[in-house]
Amino acid sequence: MTRTINWSKLILSLLALLLLAPAAQPRMPIVAPYQLHPLQDLKGNATQGSPEQMIVAAIDAIRDNRMADARATVDALLAKEPNYHLAYLLSADLYAMQAGQLDTMGGAAPAGTADKLEDLRREALVRIRREASPPPVTLLPAQLVSFSDKQKYAILVDAAASRLFVFQNNNGIPKYVTDHYVTVGKLGTEKVREGDQRTPLGVYFVDSHMSRPQLDKTFGAQADLYGVGAWPISYPNELDRREGKTGHGIWLHGSPAATYSRPPQASNGCVVLTNPELASVQDYLQIDVTPVVIVPKIDWLTTEQWQQRHTAALNLIDHWRQSWQALNLPNYLNYYSKGFSNSDGQNISSWTRQKTALAQARNDAQIQLSNISLFTGGKDGMLVATFDQDYRSKALDNRMRKRLYWRNEDGAWRIVWEGAAANG
Known part of the structure; x- marks a missing residue:
């Protein structure tokens, strides 16, 4: 049977990818997370769940050559989150596969988009790793040694995994609540000076909250960078100042309206979540009480x-x-x-x-x-x-x-x- 390529949808997906993709950043080479095969003309079953579960399910379906399921899942995901860059990338690939095999994720994208594609591939790999190796919730994080009586929750950021974890104070013992994908600094971690585009490592505390109306009043059109709100943390802390570290304005915040999520390393030093996930996390935050512990990697005990x-x-x-x-x-x-x-x-x-x-x-x-x-x-x-x-x-x-x-x-x-x- 002859396959007909829906060129209008392919072009739309590619344009969306180009228009919505974040600015190029310096990155290391990335191995493609799957091998793409020609799309089958079958009606597929869409995987339901969180956007992260759906995007990983779509990638798994492509790997397993279940192209119709991948197509159905990506379509359902874009209906749920129409500004999800990575989903647009998969959508473009899936339409292009109707014309033949692709060798790598993003193989359907035009020339000149290599840096943007690399960002999206990094995001795909981070999310795949989370689903392939879920956090060991029967173990406890070494970094959360003891809660005070007032601390109901703690935030623990694993910079290497691009994950933010929420732990509850369960009679003094940290109890896993949830975890979310996050973006950190463009140049990684170990912030030292103002403008170095790195996320600090250390123990900090939430010290205020800026709602979206407050952000709009303060920053005008630039407020959209912070999404639905922001929670500043106490960088630089006492030790940072002692060691001569500079900089300010390190926040937990959301994403721009036209961007469901940002690449793993794309911020100026802040820890960035999707807007729905920030709305969920902020329920656990107490000003001047909740610790935000940022580490290179969590040690599980x-x-x-x-x-x-x-x-x-x-x-x-x-x-x-x-x-x-x-x-x-x-x-x-x-x-x-x-x-x-x-x-x-x-x-x-x-x-x-x-x-x-x-x-x-x-x-x-x-x-x-x-x-x-x-x-x-x-x-x-x-x-x-x-x-x-x-x-x-x-x-x-x-x-x-x-x-x-x-x-x-x-x-x-x-x-x-x-x-x-x-x-x-």
Whole structure:
């Protein structure tokens, strides 16, 4: 039987791909995720589910030479999300396959679109990997060490996998809730300076919310870049500023109206979700409370391994407290790095002199810690401890929210920064 190519639909799909595709970015070469075969003239069955489930199902159908099912699924997906770039790419390929075999995803696209196609192939691969290897929800993330009593949820971003995870505080134990595809910085992670187009690594906290009406009022026509809303996070944090890192405006935000989703690396440093998924995630966010932990890759632990890590970290904080309260100066100062500094600008030398004077004066105190949160993040797995500190002595009664940054130095955890915490 002779196949008739629907040239009008093919041209429409290709034009949509070109018009809606994001700007070209520098990328590494990508292996095509499937081998395309001529489309069969059969009525197919559309896979239903989330857009991500549908796009992966369509790719799987093409791989299995179930072209009619792929066609039906892509059509249903575009009816649901008419601005989904990757779905337009598959649609164009499927129409082109009526004329013969294609060797690679995007083989039907005109010359000169290589960078745009590479972005879409990267997105396809990221989504395929998520469906092929779902998160091990029976395991626990090593980076979420301990929730405070106020923290109902935590956000954990796996930059390498382009996934944002939501975990619930389940009686102190992180419980998987959901995960979503995200976009990170055009040039990856490890943000250092303003305008470097990288996403920071570390422990941050949601510090405000900007609704779409607020974005429109503030940014005018440019507000569409942020989609349905934005949740700024606390970059640069105290450690970032100590290390001279610059930049601002790192947000969790949505996508432009004409774009269902963006490539895995396409933002100026923000963490970007689709608009429907941001609307879902924002239900879990508490201003100045919810942690947003951004890591190169999540480390998954068994419950027993996680519990050992949790207990060891809490013991570390309590032994530090006990040494301070007992005025055991050698033990106490051994918890501090030689490169220590604090919020008042003191270094380890001035800090040692101050604490020595207090110990000699026998300024006995009772020190209690509560609402302790412990998270690890960043390139070197910095341990970030935040807690309410109640200090009572004859000379001083003080209650504050405090933060300590601990770095593992030659097998021992030592404090590199100490000061008041404005969030967390």
